[in-house]
Amino acid sequence: MHDMPGPAQGGSAYDGPTYYDRPSLKPAPFNTTVVGGYIFLAGLAGAAQMLAALVRRARPPGFRRVARTGHALSLLAPTLGAGLLIYDLHTPQRFANMLRIFRRTSPMSIGTWVLMAFSGSSLATVAADWLGRVPGLRWLRPLGRAAELPAAVSGAALGTYTASLLSATSTPLWAATPRALAVRFGASSVASACAALSLAERRADNHRTARDLDTLALAALGVELAASLACRRRWRAVGLGAAEDTVSGKVLLEGGADLVGTALPIALHAAALAAPPAASRRGSALGSFATLIGSLCLRIGVLEAGDATALRPRESLGFAQPRNLPRQR
Amino acid sequence: MRTLEGIVTVVQEGRFLLTTDDGSTHLLILSHAAAAEPHQLAALQRAQSRVRATCRPAPDLIGWVVRRLDVLEATA
Amino acid sequence: MSVTAERSVQAVHVHPRARDYPGSFLDGVIPNESELTCGTRIEPGKSYGFFTDTTLCIGCKACEVACKEWNALPADSVGFTGMSYDNTGGLSANTWRHVAFIEKRGPTGTRQTDQDAFQSGWLMMSDVCKHCHNAPCLEACPTGALFRTEFDTVVVQQDICNGCGYCVPACPFGVVDLNPLDGKAHKCTLCYDRLKGGLEPACAKACPTDSIQFGEVPELQARAEQRVEQLQSLGVAGAHLYGAPGGEGATGGLGHLNAFFLLTERPETYGLPPAPTRPANRVAPGLLAGLATMAGLALGALALLGGGRR
Numbered sequence: 001m002h003d004m005p006g007p008a009q010g011g012s013a014y015d016g017p018t019y020y021d022r023p024s025l026k027p028a029p030f031n032t033t034v035v036g037g038y039i040f041l042a043g044l045a046g047a048a049q050m051l052a053a054l055v056r057r058a059r060p061p062g063f064r065r066v067a068r069t070g071h072a073l074s075l076l077a078p079t080l081g082a083g084l085l086i087y088d089l090h091t092p093q094r095f096a097n098m099l100r101i102f103r104r105t106s107p108m109s110i111g112t113w114v115l116m117a118f119s120g121s122s123l124a125t126v127a128a129d130w131l132g133r134v135p136g137l138r139w140l141r142p143l144g145r146a147a148e149l150p151a152a153v154s155g156a157a158l159g160t161y162t163a164s165l166l167s168a169t170s171t172p173l174w175a176a177t178p179r180a181l182a183v184r185f186g187a188s189s190v191a192s193a194c195a196a197l198s199l200a201e202r203r204a205d206n207h208r209t210a211r212d213l214d215t216l217a218l219a220a221l222g223v224e225l226a227a228s229l230a231c232r233r234r235w236r237a238v239g240l241g242a243a244e245d246t247v248s249g250k251v252l253l254e255g256g257a258d259l260v261g262t263a264l265p266i267a268l269h270a271a272a273l274a275a276p277p278a279a280s281r282r283g284s285a286l287g288s289f290a291t292l293i294g295s296l297c298l299r300i301g302v303l304e305a306g307d308a309t310a311l312r313p314r315e316s317l318g319f320a321q322p323r324n325l326p327r328q329r
Numbered sequence: 330m331r332t333l334e335g336i337v338t339v340v341q342e343g344r345f346l347l348t349t350d351d352g353s354t355h356l357l358i359l360s361h362a363a364a365a366e367p368h369q370l371a372a373l374q375r376a377q378s379r380v381r382a383t384c385r386p387a388p389d390l391i392g393w394v395v396r397r398l399d400v401l402e403a404t405a
Numbered sequence: 406m407s408v409t410a411e412r413s414v415q416a417v418h419v420h421p422r423a424r425d426y427p428g429s430f431l432d433g434v435i436p437n438e439s440e441l442t443c444g445t446r447i448e449p450g451k452s453y454g455f456f457t458d459t460t461l462c463i464g465c466k467a468c469e470v471a472c473k474e475w476n477a478l479p480a481d482s483v484g485f486t487g488m489s490y491d492n493t494g495g496l497s498a499n500t501w502r503h504v505a506f507i508e509k510r511g512p513t514g515t516r517q518t519d520q521d522a523f524q525s526g527w528l529m530m531s532d533v534c535k536h537c538h539n540a541p542c543l544e545a546c547p548t549g550a551l552f553r554t555e556f557d558t559v560v561v562q563q564d565i566c567n568g569c570g571y572c573v574p575a576c577p578f579g580v581v582d583l584n585p586l587d588g589k590a591h592k593c594t595l596c597y598d599r600l601k602g603g604l605e606p607a608c609a610k611a612c613p614t615d616s617i618q619f620g621e622v623p624e625l626q627a628r629a630e631q632r633v634e635q636l637q638s639l640g641v642a643g644a645h646l647y648g649a650p651g652g653e654g655a656t657g658g659l660g661h662l663n664a665f666f667l668l669t670e671r672p673e674t675y676g677l678p679p680a681p682t683r684p685a686n687r688v689a690p691g692l693l694a695g696l697a698t699m700a701g702l703a704l705g706a707l708a709l710l711g712g713g714r715r
Contacts, residue, residue, distance in 0.1 A: 019505060019676030020488045022495060025579040029570035047699070052702055060710040090568025091361045092587030097548040105544035107686035107692070108571045112547055136628070156703070160695025167691040169574035169683040170541065178687040179694035186698035207659045216706050278456065310574065313676065320678030324658055326686070337481045341477040341598075342563040343587045356479045361588025387586055390499065392479035394586045 005316030013239040014318030025170060025316045027307035031088050038084040039162040042115070043189030044196060045077035046158030048125045049122055051193055051216075053152030071125040073193065074151065077158060078119035082113060108178065114157045121151035159189030162299075166306065172319035173306040177234040184227035184298070188261075191220035192295035195265070195288035197246035202285055211277060214284050218269045223264045239318040246308045252279045252301025262296010333357070333393065334401070340374040343367035344392075347382060356392040357382055365398045372401045373400065409650050420444065445620040446598050449555035454595070454663030455609060456625040457531055458632060459675075460644065461616035464529035468502040469493060471611035475596065476501065490677060495676075496532060496572040498584035501593040502608050503532045505675050530675050531610070531617055534559070534580045534593035535648060538660030542592070544685040545575035551592070558595040559623070562635065577659070577681030595664075622663050626650070629667055638668075643669040646675060657682025 018024070042238035052070025055063045057225045099116070120225040128144020131137045167178035174181065196215035201210040235241055268287030272280035309315045335349035343359040359367060373380060383397035422439045439447050447453065454510045472478065481499040486492050489506040496503045507528040540559045543551040551564035553559055561572075563583075570586040581592045596606035605612070609619035618625060629646055635643035647654040648665030654672060655661045659681060672679045 014673065016671065017674045019507065019674065021674060023579060023678040024678060025575050026576065026582055027573035029585075032620060050699065050703060051706060054706050054710065058707055058710045063710065073584075088569075090570065090583055090585060091566065094548075094565075095566035097550070097565055097568070101549040103544070103547060105688060106547050107688055108569065108573070109547035110543065112690075112691070146583070156696060158698035160699055161416075161692060163695055164688055165571075165689030167687045168545065169571075170681065170684055171574045174574075175684065175687060178691040182691045182693075182695035184700045186695045190699070190702045196441045212709065216702075216709055219674070219705050219709075220702055223702065239506040254595070256605070257480065284407065293671075306574075310579075314675075317673045320680050320682075322656065322680040323647050339477050341475075342591070343589065344477045344479070346477055356477060358479065358584070358586050360586060361568065369586075387479065389483060390479040390481050390586075391483065 010083075013312075013314040014321065015314065016317075017222045017312045018317060021313055023311045023316070024313045025172075025310040027031075027310040028169065028303070029090070030169060030303060032300050032303040032307070033312035034067050034084050034088045036296065036303050038081050038088075039299040040160060040192070040296040041081040041084070043128075043159045043185060043299075044192045044292075045074045046155035046160075047189040048073035048119065048194035048197065049118070049125070049155035050152045051160070051190075051197065052125070053117060053148045056148055058260055060212075060236065062146070062206060063212075064224040065204060065206065066197055066209060067293070069197055070193070071129050072116070073196055074122040074155065075126060077115065078122065081282065082115065082119070083139060085264050090142070091152050096234060105168075107161055107168050111158075111161045114154050114161055118154035118158050121147040121154060125151050129205035138213040154262060158192075160186035161181070166302065171306045172238070172316050173235065173240055174302070174323075176238050176240055177231050178319075180227050182225055184231060187220045187224035188295045188311060189299050191217050191224060191265075191291050194220060197284060197293075198279070199288045202281065207277060207281060210284065211272070214269045214272060214287065218266060218273070221266050221291065223271075228258055228262065236322050240309055242316055246305060248301060249308065252297045256297025258300055259277065260290050261297055265291045265294070278300065300325075330385050330396070331381055333384060334379070336377050336379055336380040337370065338377075340370040343370070345370050345374065347380070357384060357386060357395050358390075358392055359398070360394045360396050363395055363398060365395075378402070413591070433714075434602055434604065437603045439603055439619070442605045442610050443619050445605070445624075447556065447603050447605075451619065452534055452557035452617070452622040452663065453600065454558070454622045454625060454665070455606070456618045456629050456665060457534060458531070458616050458618065458629070458667045459530040459671060460636060460641065461614045461678035462504070462529040462531055462585060464504055464506055464527065464610055464612060464613055466489060466493075466504050466611060467611040468531050468617055469500070469504060472502040472593075473500075475599070476594075476609035496534070496580050496582070496592075498582040498591040499515070501533065501591075505530045505532055507670070507674055510672075511608070524624040528670060528674065530554060530668070531612075532677075533664050534595070535654075536580055536663035536666070537594075538655075538663065539658060539683050541575040541659075541684045541687070542581045542590075544683075545571045547571060552598055554600075556595070556597070556600050558597065558600075560594045561590050561596050563589055563590060575684050577678060577684070580646075582672035593664075594660065622661070624659075627666070629665065632667060636669075641669055645669075647672055653679055654681065656680040657685050658686050 048070040052067040055067045098112045124147035125144045128140045132141040165181035166174035194213045198210040198213035265287035268283045272284045335347045341347040348354045352402045379401040381399045382395045384393035387394045423441050478499045492508045493503045507525045536558045550562045566589040570583050605619050609617045647668050648662030652663040
């Protein structure tokens with residue numbers, strides 16, 4: 001039955017007959033900048049809240065402000081982040097329909113409830129910080145403390161569920177590597193939160209704490225770099241390597257996420273650790289900025305490159321070959 | 330923007346056919362920004378209501394996008 | 406009725422109940438009309454679908470027209486695609502049946518110039534929503550707008566859909582589409598309204614060659630197996646099913662497709678993925694790997710900050 005030329009084995013895209021090279025999948029109708037912006041903000045806010053809770057628990061000296069800043073950063077998700085999500089709906093006045101059901105097969109539904117839990121508990125932590133000293137509102141402080149754990153756990157989920165949201169589709173680039181993409185998003189979230197917190201500490205001339213945060217960012221960036229390499233390897237193996245050759249793939253993923261967002265801050269932070277603290281403040285601050293930009297580029301880049309693979313039948317049909325099926329358990 | 334006046338004859342989801350007084354039939358799509366919901370259309374069709382639709386041509390489609398729908402009279 | 410007319414009626418195996426309605430004009434819908442048109446009584450709780458036999462398709466596009474007519478779908482993609490006889494292009498928010506036209510090319514990559522008698526170099530296939538057993542669009546929908554009906558079909562409820570668009574990339578076949586004008590997702594409903602009224606779906610009823618067959622899924626599957634055997638015995642070696650339980654097109658946890666196909670070439674030729682997967686199977690790996698990363702980095706942070714006590 002298969003007398004036509006078959007697909008090439010291994011890492012190349014499908015080269016057999018297609019239907020006039022027309023797309024066999026539809027790309028996600030998301031606005032990549034808006035949704036990429038949300039994923040970035042959700043990651044930053046979630047990881048900041050998680051770090052705030054860790055700081056509150058470990059109580060390292062010089063970190064008093066970090067928890068407060070982390071709580072404040074967490075507000076980015078329920079405010080601006082949620083606004084971006086609603087803006088991206090095509091019938092935005094029905095945004096509340098997201099709360100009709102919970103569906104465990106849908107990361108979009110899981111994420112809605114994670115965002116709800118995160119928003120509620122984060123508001124409690126911020127309210128305790130900002131209003132806990134007002135007479136008559138002192139009851140906010142135990143409430144805020146009680147909210148720290150749920151805020152941290154939902155924050156951890158918020159920083160990474162978006163990778164699962166993308167993987168649980170049929171878009172080849174996202175579906176090809178659910179685990180590595182989740183590690184990449186999670187590590188990028190932690191790195192961006194460390195970068196934002198570090199910048200805030202540097203603004204307050206608290207360079208010692210900023211240095212510790214940069215070290216943590218360095219670890220997260222290392223994980224992100226490893227996950228980025230794992231993603232790329234997997235994409236090449238299933239014939240999706242060309243996705244990175246698109247303009248958005250080259251600029252956003254290779255240039256933005258990998259070079260500016262990962263390699264550059266790794267180099268700057270590593271150099272700062274080796275050099276005397278005072279000499280490397282500018283470099284470290286630059287590294288933190290680069291991390292934030294790279295984290296945003298990563299999310300928009302993955303969205304754009306994913307849409308490109310959905311539109312290219314040779315890549316989507318090449319990915320949907322029996323040899324790429326998950327192994328039977 | 331232009332207005333079409335006539336009777337709602339067929340309704341499917343958020344789409345409906347409007348037959349105007351000159352006997353021509355147009356396909357209209359309820360915009361997401363319209364102050365009417367798809368489930369309200371069925372009642373208009375059952376009642377053979379006369380409506381005025383404020384609409385614009387749909388891009389790359391043979392049909393109209395309705396921004397505003399006014400019920401003129403509900404004839405039984 | 407004259408004797409000859411009666412004889413001809415018997416000759417084409419018309420359902421006996423059809424004799425109850427000899428007139429051209431009817432007072433209303435015939436009860437359980439689907440029994441008369443396709444031999445299937447439509448009852449809630451049973452599983453219904455399409456068996457599309459592409460070897461019978463003549464590319465008349467009656468299914469496309471019937472679908473647009475019944476569902477009041479506007480004509481879209483006004484213009485010419487410039488390829489084959491297909492100006493529809495593909496399934497979209499406003500096109501729920503799409504007839505694909507493939508001109509077979511010879512082994513050298515050029516069009517064949519000679520042909521066996523009564524053979525055609527054209528493959529035609531009427532594509533449609535597959536109404537998957539484990540429907541990825543339904544599993545992705547966060548609002549519950551997509552639901553499984555009492556006829557085991559998958560439908561978007563227009564009064565609930567908020568146009569998040571997540572069902573669009575979820576579909577492994579590129580079927581579901583968002584209409585930016587009304588801001589909702591749309592796809593084939595397998596004529597849900599007609600099924601409720603005891604009518605065969607519009608496309609299947611309009612199909613003049615019975616390439617599109619409507620019925621109960623198990624019955625259609627059995628019929629399709631027989632048809633494959635028959636075709637293979639006639640020498641159509643490439644005849645095979647796409648979307649039969651666990652087979653090509655229903656891989657990776659999709660179960661089976663309620664709307665399945667008989668193809669004679671590899672599925673990519675028709676723009677169909679040979680081995681689609683169920684996206685919901687990737688939810689847990691993604692979530693767990695992500696949470697493990699966050700936990701690992703949190704432990705790292707704890708070690709760093711705890712160890713950094715000064």
